[in-house]
Amino acid sequence: MLSKLLYFLLPCLRKEEKYALDNGRKLLEDLIASCDGKSNPIHHYSADELIRATNNFHPSCLIQEFRPHAFRGVLDNRSVIIKTMEAADEARDEAIRNIVISVQMSTHKNVLKLLGCCLEFPLPVLVHEYATLxxxxxxxxxxxxxxxxxxxxxxxxxxxxxxxxxxxxxxxxxxxxxxxxxxxxxxxxxxxxxxxxxxxxxxxxxxxxxxxxxxxxxxxxxxxxxxxxxxxxxxxxxxxxxxxxxxxxxxxxxxxxxxxxxxxxxxxxxxxxxxxxxxxxxxxxxxxxxxxxxxxxxxxxxxxxxxxxxxxxxxxxxxxxxxxxxxxxxxxxxxxxxxxxxx
CATH class of the missing domain: 1.10.510.10 (Transferase(Phosphotransferase) domain 1)
Structure with a gap:
């Protein structure tokens, strides 16, 4: 019943909402499968927040050593790493997997802490703590x-x-x-x-x-x-x-x-x-x-x-x-x- 309702509602949604719905469904499925239904809450950033944080993903914010793409941004008055994915057949699954494992590993002091993500782009975007060096x-x-x-x-x-x-x-x-x-x-x-x-x-x-x-x-x-x-x-x-x-x-x-x-x-x-x-x-x-x-x-x-x-x-x-x-x-x-x- 829910799937039929979503089918009729999709044409009425903004593209950001469609991305969030599609990515969110996949993320929830993977979290349930990988974490046995138990997971720490994941903070969700809006697309507008990340666009402002990176000056619309300006090339001057690129962290060159990262792959495929990562930007230095400022959120809540602190530097962060905002990581995007290149469009590819498996890119969404890989981004979701990165989120799921990062959530489970973020309590370890030698893992880059995941601060949250944004699901309002075609592919999920990850927000990590900044590492100065x-x-x-x-x-x-x-x-x-x-x-x-x-x-x-x-x-x-x-x-x-x-x-x-x-x-x-x-x-x-x-x-x-x-x-x-x-x-x-x-x-x-x-x-x-x-x-x-x-x-x-x-x-x-x-x-x-x-x-x-x-x-x-x-x-x-x-x-x-x-x-x-x-x-x-x-x-x-x-x-x-x-x-x-x-x-x-x-x-x-x-x-x-x-x-x-x-x-x-x-x-x-x-x-x-x-x-x-x-x-x-x-x-x-x-x-x-x-x-x-x-x-x-x-x-x-x-x-x-x-x-x-x-x-x-x-x-x-x-x-x-x-x-x-x-x-x-x-x-x-x-x-x-x-x-x-x-x-």
Whole structure:
């Protein structure tokens, strides 16, 4: 009866109301399915509020590091991140998924807090807290290629690992991020990392260790097992996180492009590092800025680098069963962080 009533009312609604009705129905369905009917309230911003906050989404408000589009805006006298989606077949589902998982994860201190959303556009728009230092770039640094100190890199890795562990273990069924990469990590003014972008996240069905789905993610961070089999498990995130660790250690992107613009598979960081991880060669792959910061002759620091590399390589093992669980990765990073006694 309700559906018939909506059918007759739709022509009378403004386009914003139609968008809100359509997006709201989908959001409610996903919240019920993902949260067992239990969810924190989601603040709804109007389209007019977000247009004013971003000067009608003016290009000068764009946060360049984000994808697909994110704008810096001001709402209630504070800076916020307003994230939009590009029009695509699955864009609405991905935006809704991002909202649903962000709502569940927003209580974690290392997740970018979702302040609310707007359903009055063709695709839902998300409103997040602002992170002062911005997005990590593809080399694990800040804007303008500003390097992050080594100790801070370890702490960021540890805290992001905690957030991923929470994603895997805190809910009735494990949730897999599926697109972990440096540019889904933001830093606040205290260098506290904030994980974001759950658009590709997927839930493992009850009593199963994996779920099959089409391959989504970012070149260089995709688990080869997932690429070959389309099977997604917790170890899918472990692999991607291992590549992030290697980016932190090397200060390099995880792949190279040849002259024709194609990605060279053999140049992916995990495989390159397996060749160069022999004793005595680690200095040839570590970010020179780290070596400059640590100085020569510090055996504890050199051992810390080796331990960090060893963990990264175990995470990127080509056999998914041989990779550690995320909770053990987080514990190992705590040990690595504490391995050098403060002077």
């Amino acid at each position: 911005g997005v990590l770039n593809k080399k694990g640094g800040l804007r303008d290629d500003v390097a992050v100190p080594w100790k801070t890199r370890i702490r960021i890795a540890k805290q992001v690992a905690n957030a991923i562990t929470y994603l895997h273990t805190a809910f009735p069924r494990p949730i897999i991020h599926r697109d972990l990469r440096p540019d889904c990590i933001l830093l606040d003014e205290e260098f506290v990392p904030k994980l974001c972008d759950f658009s590709y996240s997927i839930t493992i069905p009850p009593k199963q260790s994996h779920v099959k789905d089409i391959v989504k993610g970012t070149v260089g961070y995709l688990d080869p097992v997932y690429v070959k089999s389309a099977n997604i498990s917790e170890k899918t995130d472990v692999y991607s996180f291992g590549v992030i660790l290697l980016v932190f250690l090397t200060g390099q992107k995880p792949f190279k492009e040849n002259q024709r613009g194609y990605f060279e598979y053999e140049d992916f960081i995990p495989y390159l590092k397996l060749q160069l991880a022999c004793e005595g060669q680690i200095k040839t792959i570590v970010d020179p800025k780290i070596l400059e910061e640590l100085g020569e002759g510090d055996e504890e620091a050199q051992q810390q680098l080796h331990d960090f590399l060893s963990l990264a390589l175990s995470c990127t093992n080509l056999e998914s069963e041989a990779r550690p669980d995320m909770i053990n990765v987080a514990k190992e990073l705590v040990q690595i962080e504490n391995s050098i006694m403060p002077s």
